[in-house]
Amino acid sequence: MTGLPLNVQNKISKYVEKRKLSKDDEKELHKRAKILYEDSKVTPYDTVGLLAAHSMAEPATQMVLRTKHFAGAAEVSVGSGIEILSSLVDARSKVRYPIMHVHLKGELAKDEKKAKECMSHLVYSVLADVTEITEDLETKKITVKIDNKALAERGLEKTEIFELLKKQYKKKATDEKDTVTILFDDVNLQTIRKNFLKLRKMKITGLEGITEAILLKDDGEYYITTEGSNLKGVFELDFVDTDKTYTNDVMETAKVLGIEAARQLLVNELVKVYQDNNISIDARHLLLLADVMCFEGIIRGTVRSGIVSTKESPLARASFEQTEKVLFDAAFAGENEKFKGIIENILAGLPINVGVGRIELVMDNLGKKEKVKGGK
Numbered sequence: 591m592t593g594l595p596l597n598v599q600n601k602i603s604k605y606v607e608k609r610k611l612s613k614d615d616e617k618e619l620h621k622r623a624k625i626l627y628e629d630s631k632v633t634p635y636d637t638v639g640l641l642a643a644h645s646m647a648e649p650a651t652q653m654v655l656r657t658k659h660f661a662g663a664a665e666v667s668v669g670s671g672i673e674i675l676s677s678l679v680d681a682r683s684k685v686r687y688p689i690m691h692v693h694l695k696g697e698l699a700k701d702e703k704k705a706k707e708c709m710s711h712l713v714y715s716v717l718a719d720v721t722e723i724t725e726d727l728e729t730k731k732i733t734v735k736i737d738n739k740a741l742a743e744r745g746l747e748k749t750e751i752f753e754l755l756k757k758q759y760k761k762k763a764t765d766e767k768d769t770v771t772i773l774f775d776d777v778n779l780q781t782i783r784k785n786f787l788k789l790r791k792m793k794i795t796g797l798e799g800i801t802e803a804i805l806l807k808d809d810g811e812y813y814i815t816t817e818g819s820n821l822k823g824v825f826e827l828d829f830v831d832t833d834k835t836y837t838n839d840v841m842e843t844a845k846v847l848g849i850e851a852a853r854q855l856l857v858n859e860l861v862k863v864y865q866d867n868n869i870s871i872d873a874r875h876l877l878l879l880a881d882v883m884c885f886e887g888i889i890r891g892t893v894r895s896g897i898v899s900t901k902e903s904p905l906a907r908a909s910f911e912q913t914e915k916v917l918f919d920a921a922f923a924g925e926n927e928k929f930k931g932i933i934e935n936i937l938a939g940l941p942i943n944v945g946v947g948r949i950e951l952v953m954d955n956l957g958k959k960e961k962v963k964g965g966k
Contacts, residue, residue, distance in 0.1 A: 593624060593627070593628075594620070594623060594624060594627055595627075598623060598627065602616075602619060602620060602623060605619070606619065634948075634949075635944050635945050635947075635948040635949065636944070636945065637932070637944050637945070638878060639878070639882075640932075641875070642874075642875035642876075642878045642879060645871055645872065645875045646871065646875055646876070646879065649864070649867075649869045649871065650672055650675055650869075652867070652869070653671040653672040653675065653863075653867045653869075671863070671866075671867060673686070674686075674687075674859075674863050675860070675863050678840065678856060678859055678860055678863070679860075679879065679883075679891060679892045680891040680892060680893050680896075681840070681841070681883060681889045681890060681891030681892075681893075681896060682841075682891070683841055684841075685819070685838060685839045685840075685841075687817075687838075688799075688817075688818055688819035688837065688838060688839050688842075689815060689816060689817060689818075689819065689837070689838050690800070690814075690815070690816045690818075690819050690820075690821070690824065690835065690836070690837045690838075691813060691814075691815055691834075691835065691836055691837075692712065692813060692814040692815075692816060692824055692830060692835050693811075693813045693814075693830070693831040693833075693834035693835050694708055694811075694812065694813065694814070694829055694830065694831060695828075695829055695830065695831045698829055699811040699812050699813065699831075700810065700811060700812070701812075702805070702812060705805055705812040705813075705814070706745070706805060707745060708814070708827075708829045709803050709805055709814050710744055710745030710746070710795070711795060711796065711827065711829075712796055712797055712800050712803050712814060712816055712824070713744065713795075713796045713800055713801065713802060713803050713816075714793070714795075714796035714797055714798050714799065714800050714801065714818075715744055715746075715793075715794045715795050715796050716790065716791050716792055716793055716794060717734070717751075717789055717790060717791075717792040717794055718789075718790040718791070719740060719744075719794070720736065720737055720740040720741050720744065720746065720751070720794060721734045721735060721736050721737055721740075721751065722734075722735040722737065723735075723786065723789055723790055725782060725783070725786040727779050727782060727783075730773065730774045730775060730777070730779075730782060731771055731772060731773050731774065732771075732772045732774070732782065732785060732786055732789065733769060733770070733771050733772075734751075734755065734769065734770040734771075734772070734789065735768060735769050736748055736751055736768040736769070736770075738768065744794075744795060746794065746795060748768070750794075751770070751794070752765045752770060754792070754794070755770050755772065758792075759772050762774065772785070797820040797823040797824065798820060798823070799818045799819055799820040799823075800816045800817070800818040800819070800820055801817050801818045802816065802817040802818070803815065803816045803817070813834075819837040819838070819839045819842055821835075821836075821837045821839070821842050821843065821846045821847075822845075822846050825846070836855065838855075838859055840852050840855050840856050840859065840889060841889065843855050844888075844889055849884050849887050849888070849889070850884075852884065852889060853880050853881070853883075853884040856880045856883065856884070856889075857873070857876050857877060857880045860876045860879070860880070861873060861876060882897060883896075883897065886900070894910055894911045894912055898910045901931070902928070902930070903927060903928070903929075903930065903931050903933070903934045904916060904917065904920030904925045904927060905927055905933065905934040905937050905938070906931050906933040906934050907920075908920070909933050909937065929943075930943060931943065932944060
């Protein structure tokens with residue numbers, strides 16, 4: 591067991607107990623674990639950032655450039671491949687294909703009918719989605735004709751529409767069968783047009799940002815996948831299991847749940863992109879990138895206004911786009927170059943501050959000891 595981390599030792603002990611291994615098998619297991627552990631160690635002063643960048647970028651050239659597929663059904667579309675990878679590492683403020691996986695509490699997750707009722711509260715619907723609205727400027731009235739089929743699809747009742755319109759327009763609104771008529775006697779035509787446009791966008795149900803939803807089943811429980819995202823709004827609903835519900839929008843997660851949750855989501859989404867493309871990559875490369883992006887408590891992308899802009903070295907900042915502007919600003923501000931990093935030393939033709947450039951080597955040549963100093 592010597593030399594292995596405590597958590598690895600505990601896992602081995604549990605495995606031995608579960609499988610009821612013999613002493614010889616247990617000894618062999620420890621031996622193999624020790625070999626794997628030693629092989630997985632990083633060489634001191636190794637260029638882990640360069641290795642991570644290469645390990646991620648090189649296989650990414652084999653990804654599909656631009657693609658679109660569906661999550662469970664044609665109603666909810668998601669992206670994949672290099673397009674999603676670039677949006678993640680660039681920390682774009684808006685996700686092109688935002689989706690949510692909404693899990694339900696307790697027994698609701700096992701009842702299909704109740705799960706569908708919950709789903710009807712998610713999709714954002716306006717009056718124009720469930721009615722046909724027309725305006726008659728000559729008689730100064732607006733007619734709202736209810737589409738019963740559209741109402742049924744959203745789990746709504748006709749009376750809900752009647753009550754909403756009567757509450758908004760009071761005595762001006764009258765209903766007859768499937769039609770509500772709103773009269774405007776004492777207003778000008780411009781006011782009628784404004785009310786017409788307002789009615790079309792009037793919210794009926796759901797959460798803003800969620801445009802479609804489908805009900806899926808996994809491991810005996812129903813959950814809802816949505817097209818569009820509104821994490822804060824979903825968390826405020828009583829029937830939602832907030833411990834399991836998540837969105838693929840990293841920025842929204844950071845805003846609602848904090849930087850640690852956003853970092854974990856970023857890692858999960860990066861892993862998923864590579865797995866979907868059947869590419870095997872060491873998770874430590876992805877963890878390193880996520881740590882660098884979230885280190886300052888905000889998410890910084892691999893763009894000129896992101897991680898690069900935080901570098902202390904003006905030469906390092908100038909090596910990534912906008913070379914003239916960065917050098918001019920650095921000279922104008924009187925910045926000093928300390929040559930601590932890799933990029934600036936390479937640009938200046940100096941030994942880089944990694945590997946043998948960070949250590950001192952002693953060689954014994956024919957019995958004569960000669961000290962060779964690496965680095966600066």
